[in-house]
Amino acid sequence: MKVMIVEDEILVRLGLRKAIPWSTLGMELVCEAQDGDEAYELFKLHLPDIVVVDIELPKMNGLQFIRYAKTQRPDSRFIVLTCHQDMKYMREAIQLQVNDFMLKSTLDMDELCGMLQSLSFDLTRERGETGTARLSGEAAESPIARETAERAYYALETAPIGPLREMLSEPEQQLRRDIFERLESLQFAVAKQKLGELREALTRPPLLHPHVVKNTMTEFLFRAWSACEALAAGKQAAHHRLVDRIYAAPSLDETVALLEEEMDRLEGLFALTHSGEDKAKIVLLIKQYIKTHLDREISLQDIASAFYINSSYLSRLFKEVSRTSFTEYVLYEKTELAIVMMKSGKTLTEISEKLGYLNLSSFTRMFKKVRGSSPSRYLDG
Template sequence: MYKVMLVDDDYPVLEFLSETIPWNEYGLELQGCYENGAIALEQAEKAMPDILITDIGMPRMNGLELIAKLKEQKASLRVAILSCHNEFHYAQQAVKLNVQDYVLKDTLDPKDLEKLLQQFKASLDQDERVQTHQHQLQHIVDRNKELLKEKFIRRTLQQPIMDAGDWLAEAKSFQLSLEGMECLPILGLIDEYRTAKQRFVSDDILRFAVDNIIGEVSSRDGSPAVHFAYGTKESFFLFPYLPSLKINPYDAAVERMKQIQAALNKYLKISMSFIIGERCRNPEEIKGTLNGLLASGLQRFYMDEGSIVKKQSLKHGDIDLFSWYDQASTELRELMLEKQTGPIVSTVRHWMAFLKEHSFEPEKVKDWVLKLLLDLKLKLQSLQYFRSTYAVDVLHKEILEIDSLFELEHWLVEHLQSVIALAGEIGERGKRTEVVEACHYVSLHLDKRISLEEVADHLFLNSSYFSRLFKKETGETFIEYVTRMKMNRAKELLDQTNHPVGKICEMLGYDNQSYFIKIFKASVGVTPLEYRGQKTSL
């Protein structure tokens, strides 16, 4: 609705008009009635009206002064003068102030004023349509300009620079003037891009929002840094500076990036990190540095959220990440079985710190985490009272899209906590509580000898009754279940560690290695050494 302000020192006139005219029917809102121009001006500074109907002769500030001051703030303001003055010089002043109508109180008919208000609304609607169309056209122009800038930076990265002069001229068309200047290339990265994209529904909307905020910051402060979008999650900034200046260009660039960070966080709740490249003196050096920034995957993966850092050459860890797999898998399995959501955070944080300390290759880290989750999925399913609710392809896709270790940490914590919550609900709705507790007990004591009597005592049940109950609920005897769980664990240890068979035998609570080998072969079809040999040859 358009807001209307009535101003007149004649209170009966204000009361008559406010109550006689059906404002809402015309799509209008009566913002207020004021007895002089000074009070009206104070209120207008809080909320500017779209339509002003005012008297001329009033104390403190007359109507003509009020119109002049409001027109300075809002040139599109529609104004009608409502006055008992019919002198020619008043009409002349009204024309100069671009007043749309001049109505005499002596001949006032509310119907005439209603027609005038309808005309005002129609003209305001038309202005709004024109402005919307202009904004759409401007958006198309801006969007095309951003696409041209992106094509320019992609050509720079992917094709030879045949003529440095032509390159500099094209850069200048994008407000990047490098004559007599050096340049710092900077790579900007949207932190937790997956989450940001979900909030903004699509890549296009997210990109438009980010480009718009960066553009506003640059235009407001006259930034020398020119922004080039590179897809949605990545951006380049080329920061020109005079090499003779005594100021440190890195410090100036950091301050500019902090301003962009603050604006993105304030208006979009988005965090962006930056990697600053080396100083460049010509287009070829700029090209080389930009490509180097794009290739800095290891540094990018281990950066903290909201970082602004210089490019570094990091070396990935030289120890075998998968030699630590069994320890991580065991810790997570125990937390899942005990349904402890609290310690999940500290456990995941511990392993993330370990990964960062050794700077393992990002792809290897993702493979490691994916294997942990897939093995955990199988373990939960093998306990029968758990039912996994997440698909392998979904896990794989989500992990591949993660760009940094801190994002992986947040994602992994949320994922494991949700699995524990769902598993607990499903377990409670599934088998008898006694059977659930028995399976739980077995999983936590695979390193010991486990007897039916021991577990029955733990559950305060008669051993014969417990044996029949377990068989009825699971379809296998308790001893068969224990053996199956131990053999599954034996295969994990054979797959994931270099422990000798004798050591694995001890780790599973068997005193006799020959007996263990016999049980393993009966369950798996081959001996432990043959099983390990088959896996090694694959």
């Protein structure tokens, strides 16, 4: 999915660019614009799928830009950032069928990531369903045809399918989290084992709607590709056409088989050994793991267990390759994220909790030790 940011405040643009894990979401930030005129020209050039746009822009306001952009690509999605609660803007935005709103004064990156991912899944599903409708005609839209497809997806013949769920159960959510963890550390064998457990869980009634299953499998794909990204070294990790194949898969078994096949491919492509070149790859992978787990206390032993590496060996390896200790790197990355969150308007209390600190004083002491000054210096700037 291609994403565009339209925002005249440079700090907000920087915060969005750095704080959102674009590749993890299966997205590419293709361009940024600082005024309405530039936005329209870049939109025509890149035709992004999703646009995050401020209402108040120089030269052409955000809503005028959206109106013109929709003439170029009607199916693009728009998330509007605003400092205003003026009903005039809201009414016009609703008339333009804007997809979501977010106040800049309370900008929450997790919430924005959720919006982006939701729009991405909607677009992928909509485009897949449109293709199916074109191939199958009106029958694809009929309730009987839908129920027949849903029954076939779960290999049911004549048994009543019953109401379908739209959300994963808590045990399924836990398996989903476990698979994410394994994919992030490239533990593909364990990830496939957990995927098999999830497949078994999904066959127990009440059944999950196939489009939710496919959304979940696509999330796994994006997480695996993102984990491999830092190690690619010129190799192509992502095969985005596979997303289309997953959404077109007629059965749960085929959906799972496609994902397992991709895990096997990635495992072969990025198999790690203990050669000099792969030592650097291991450290890159660990750094990526750290960046995706900054919301918790990360210990060397936890990382060593996750990667099946002796902790003493890991400590020496990390220092040898990165020229800094494991602990120093973790704390520096926490302060980097803290600065981005400060610039996006988060309070120090919110930031300390987000980074896994029990109280503000512990976070402040750590920040001052790493950066040589208190966090308030960055907050004021």
